[in-house]
Amino acid sequence: MTEKIRVRFAPAPTGFLHIGGARTALFNWLFARHEGGQFILRIEDTDESRSTRVAVDNILENLRWLGLDWDEGPEKGGPFGPYFQMKRLDIYRRYSQELLREEKAYFCYCSAEELAERRKEALRKEAQVGYHGRCRELSSQQKEDLERSGREKVVRLKTPREGVTQVNDLIRGKVEFENALLDDFVIMKSRGTPTFNFANVVDDHLMEISHVIRGDEHLSNTPRQILLYHALGFPLPSFGHLSMILGTDRSKLSKREGAISLDWYRQTGYLPQALVNCLSLLGWATSDSQELFSSVDEIISKFSLEGISKTAAIFDPKKLEWMNGEYIKRLQPAEITKLTKPYLEKANLLRGDEDEEWLKKVVVLEQDRIRTLSQIVEYGDFFFLPEIEYDEKAAKVLRKEGASALLQIYRDRLKDLEPFTIEKVEEVTRRIIAEEKIKGGELIHPARAALTGRTVGPSLFELMVLLGREMTFLRLDKAIKWKG
RNA sequence: GUCCCCAUCGUCUAGUCCGGUCUAGGACCCCAGACUUUCGAUCUGGUAGCAGGGGUUCAAAUCCCCUUGGGGACACCA
Known part of the structure; x- marks a missing residue:
């Protein structure tokens, strides 16, 4: 069986690309490249209030910087587009109507406020949190009344009350979930946009994704999605849940937390190849624990799902810095000169009439000690300054x-x-x-x-x-x- | 609270599937020594870990159970 390998990175454009997202994208990309498959980029922008164009641009820009080229997606197109979910609303509506027609889903008229209140209450009392299912068994009279009252409505999936849904995870093995614990979750919001679980399933199927490789936080969403696959009559893709990257405080990476945005690393003078090397080792290792790779191609050729670990990892900026230093040492004189120049300019150290050969010699002299490109300023400023201070x-x-x-x-x-x-x-x-x-x-x-x-x-x-x-x-x- | 995942040095990890070769290997960090043209460079060396408790076994980091710890999910967020 020669299955077409198609994987995707499907970020929500609600913030800048950070270390965790980049790692997920990287693993998908490495897998695709190793297998000779396709890497698809899909923007999940159905959260209208938080998605921004700026975030989209930031994600694309940083993926490009890292060298993670996508075969299909924004600004590139492809046979399964559009690749922005907000441009696919009619598709989700069609499938939602189909589920409604087949009575696999139903309209729910409960107000968001009321539900939020219930949820809060349940959480406070430490009780079961899910939807109670009030609208699941409405009589046609009740439906008519509610419909006439003009209340807002959402679409919920009718989930089985018993049985077990099994996830066969590539990384974690078999994981079972009691269906009784899964509530009738929302698939279409009142504004007519799909929820994550729904859009995700529809798109992954339509885009012929063969392997869904994503963060561990999605493992508990997976049984819901499997239920959707079944309801829609779609075949299941393979699932693989990557362990998470935690912050230094051991909690989920938050966009507010310190130095985790790719922007910061780019601006500070980290090399994309160093970042790729470092990120690839967060949750993946070769059998000999190789640290430094000669090129991205070497990582691609050695990458495999078997080498992925289940343990959550904490990203260590110190290790990246060391690794970046190693990559800086490998740069050719002309290359490192070109790369460090912008930092010297930004620090107002260049007059503009410097001799290129001289500049090259200066940079090369500092090459072995700088670990980020920007450090050229603090290590080498005395070459450029008319007056120096003594520390x-x-x-x-x-x-x-x-x-x-x-x-x-x-x-x-x-x-x-x-x-x-x-x-x-x-x-x-x-x-x-x-x-x-x-x-x-x-x-x-x-x-x-x-x-x-x-x-x-x-x-x-x-x-x-x-x-x-x-x-x-x-x-x-x-x-x-x-x-x- | 319920469900799910995870558990080797401070951190990233190899080893776990197929128990013995593991008095647990590598890397970052840290520390020390060397070089004496310094150093945050380089070289050499060092500290430090199988979460705890029960089993199974001649033998357990490795298999099983419990406990503990950490994380995630339980939204008209993704």
Whole structure:
């Protein structure tokens, strides 16, 4: 049997794409690409009050940034469109009418307010919460009266009162639910729009989705959806419920919580390939726990549903940062220069007339220590700033007994050094160290402090040459005169 | 409250299906040492875990049960 693999990512555009959503999208995408199937993007915008165009754009933008290209969906189209649920209302209405006609569903006239009140009450009394089913058995007279009164109505599915609905989950195995515990849930809202469970089932079927891979929070919705599949006479897709990504407080990721939006990671200078690598390891691992992959293709080729774990995971930003550093180290000089430039510009560090080769050397010199692109600013600002400040540790080094005198000697010897190259500078430096009978650090440390304002950074000789003779002289001079 | 899911270092995980090779492996974080041209770089090393209790078995991280803990769902949200 060669089943066509078709999976989808179906976000509600009610907020920005975050780590959890991206992970779900990624797993679907990896599965599709590994299996040579299709990855479909569908926007579930039936929550009219919370869905926004901005959110849609944000989701598309971030998926693209991550490199998760969809075969069908918004701005791309496809044979099963439209891919926005609000553009498919007539489809849901048609199926809802069919269920109504077959008496598998019924109109419910209970007011939302009343139900909300009941629900609140039930929750307070810690009792059964579901719909009581009052409108399920209305007489035709009652229906007529209610209809005439002009009350708002919703459509509810008539669910079985007994029996068991079984979910055969790809990740969790068999899971059983008592039908008696499932209430007659709403499938069409009073405004004529479908609810999530209904639209989801109709679309997954119509779009010929073979595997529904989604977050664990949907596992308890699945029996309801299976009931719908049965009522509609649709064949069941395969289900796979991914463990959730929890916040550091162990609760469901909320859009309000700190650094979880993809936007933030993009702006801070995380590489999409690092994010993909990191996200792919949240709930999935190879049998040898491989951490770093050489490319997305390697992840695709190694990805499998068997490697997915059932345990909820907490996203660790520290690990991502480390991983991002690893990916930054792999970048070619021209590439990393291009990528870091916007951050230097934003920090007003560039005048615009910098020599490209020089800039490249500066960036490459910092490449090994930065873990996000934006860190180029805090690590390398001294290359660009006309004046630098000394941080606390640097100030301490400069205040040290004898530092000033040594810097003075250094300055004078550097002044007429020809040519001003890494080799020459090192040679002079070593000579002074020998002549003064001091340890290397005694000269090098204050010199670094004077030139960069810090006690950490790249090789002194290299940075000095990039800074240039003039700037080196100026900064040494300033440090000599500086009275801490 | 009811239902469902889950349970290996602080975190991500390998090992669990097919019990022994596991005095539990890797990675991040943290700590220490090395380098002495510093460091948040690099290298080396270290701390730290099978939630608890019962079974089954010659043998259990691995199988079963209970407890506990965590999470999710129970909306005219998705």
